[in-house]
Amino acid sequence: FIIGSYYLCELRDALGVVGRQVRVWTVSMVDSVSEDADLQPASRGSAQVGAGVGLAMVGAALALAYLATAIMSGFSGGTIIFASIMVFLIVVVGVRSLASQGPDTAQLAFISLLAGAAFMLVVGLDFVRVEGDIDRMNSIFKFYLQVWVLMAVASAYLLWRIFHLQAIRQKSGNRRRGGMLRSAWVGALTVLILSASVYPIMGTQDRLRDRFEGNVTPMTLDGAAYMEGTTYRDAKGNVDLEADFEGIQWLRANVVGSPIILEANTPTYRWGGRVSIYTGLPSVVGWRWHQEQQRWDYRPDVGRRISDVSKIFNTLDTSVALELLIKYNVQYVYLGQLERNYYEDDGIAKFSDSMSPYLDNVFSTNDVDVYRVNTIN
Structure with missing residues (x-):
């Protein structure tokens, strides 16, 4: 959630520019075809239809890619599509950061490397596994230990970075909308953190009560204190x-x-x-x-x-x-x-x-x- 939010936030302006450029390119292509061939209005309409067909073909190609993934990992797409999108976002932002050579380029490049490695491991585990031992369980279990650590380190830094950048940007446009989005995002983050904290805090105590006779150990970093x-x-x-x-x-x-x-x-x-x-x-x-x-x-x-x-x-x-x-x-x-x-x-x-x-x-x-x-x- 945090990693995706940061990289989408970093690319929102760029994605807007890309969208506008696609619209400009489509309109200019239709106009140039119409003017070059001395076309009648009906022909102009045909050119517009042709452009629409081209975009439809792109959409069809994406749909086929999704279908191929669905065949391999289930029609929900498994984790491949989501993780692949995350890798794409991370790579784009990482390359932009390296190209800009800003004061924090090294930090962002390092964090992007950690996050990218985590999501690439996720994708890879849908294709590669250690055979002969409880299907995929041990491969997933052992590698996801590293995945969660990499994501946790990246999320900690990126969460600070989100609030840090928000504090220094102070954009003037869309204040009300931006404020509502920020409030919704902070609310969602709070719910996620509280939900994720339930098991470590309460589940551990119940587990101890179930396995051992005696007083439940207070929360501590001493792994042997329960004895x-x-x-x-x-x-x-x-x-x-x-x-x-x-x-x-x-x-x-x-x-x-x-x-x-x-x-x-x-x-x-x-x-x-x-x-x-x-x-x-x-x-x-x-x-x-x-x-x-x-x-x-x-x-x-x-x-x-x-x-x-x-x-x-x-x-x-x-x-x-x-x-x-x-x-x-x-x-x-x-x-x-x-x-x-x-x-x-x-x-x-x-x-x-x-x-x-x-x-x-x-x-x-x-x-x-x-x-x-x-x-x-």
Whole structure:
């Protein structure tokens, strides 16, 4: 809305000039044909009809272009037509700005580049996609993340520019009409902003209430703040997130480098992988489906890693667990409520019993233990 409004506003005078030039050209063409051939009034009328036919042919060509697009992306035209028009407007204004070499040419050219790239990505995704994975979903999802960021940056600058230019122009003509249009535009923008703000503000809170037990976290930029005082409901048993938060904070404060950690692997969309996510430390295996998507030819290896993680936690054979820890170069073992819920009690108990000569307990609370693998032993 903001991007389109700005570029249309920039071109409104030019579009008016083009329209007037087309009318002048049509009239002059008809007059020249009539005078050159010594035509009778009836012939003049024929010439006018001929000009009309020419314009009709142009309209027919545009209609055919729309029909071709409709066949490819649906009779609403999908997003191709709209995005293509936006690219055209952006290119025209960008070229005009470069040609004028004004004081703000560099800024406008850069913003036009961002906005143009966003809309060209939109058009391109209707023709090109990554095959073999959930149709177009992942292509659209991954690329539109970039599209929305590019559009957001461009919109922020162009919104300021719209009001800035309006403040310095102060045109004398059509004051009343311009005032009404401005009021309508500001009203529409306000409605859009308020509507777009509903989900981030209210939807996030409802999502937290639905997924977690405990007080809803106040609005904050801390992405881990929701863990404090919150319980996660898992099919295998509840998990106190604050206990995990303490263990994660310790790892972030005390671990140097990128040692590999061992933690529970769970079905998708659950609490598995939380230590790796919030510390940035690599784990033996992460989200199964994502790992398989990104390493399609190595899917059996992903399955083996998941099986080996379960074996390390469940086996009662210390030598088997040690062999696998060494195989994956694990340097820290994380035992929280999630691991205790998902794996066998006897297997979990060995970390503080038969494996104690090979592990150093470096962090311990009632619910979380972190062990460092003693590579010397």
